[in-house]
Amino acid sequence: MQAAGVTATAGVLLLLLAFALNVAGRLERRSLAYQSMNVVGASLSCYAAVLIAFWPFVVLEGCWTAVAAIAVVVHVLSRRKPDANQVT
Numbered sequence: 001m002q003a004a005g006v007t008a009t010a011g012v013l014l015l016l017l018a019f020a021l022n023v024a025g026r027l028e029r030r031s032l033a034y035q036s037m038n039v040v041g042a043s044l045s046c047y048a049a050v051l052i053a054f055w056p057f058v059v060l061e062g063c064w065t066a067v068a069a070i071a072v073v074v075h076v077l078s079r080r081k082p083d084a085n086q087v088t
Helices: 003-023 032-051 055-080
Strands: none
Touching: 003 032, 032 055
């Protein structure tokens, strides 16, 4: 299998694992783990699509990566926000 095939397979398997764990109730869709799996899986899939110049898939996986990355940033920033009930 060529590098693009290995990369795409790893990315898609990671995306499918995240999806399956979510459907099975083992991974919350808003969790950092779920979103991180989406970022990595979609990034790998996007890179593989670039390697074979399959542009529609580059757009799809690039958007998927961006949306998941935004969710990761929002998740991380929301954890840094001080609790309103906490005395400073």
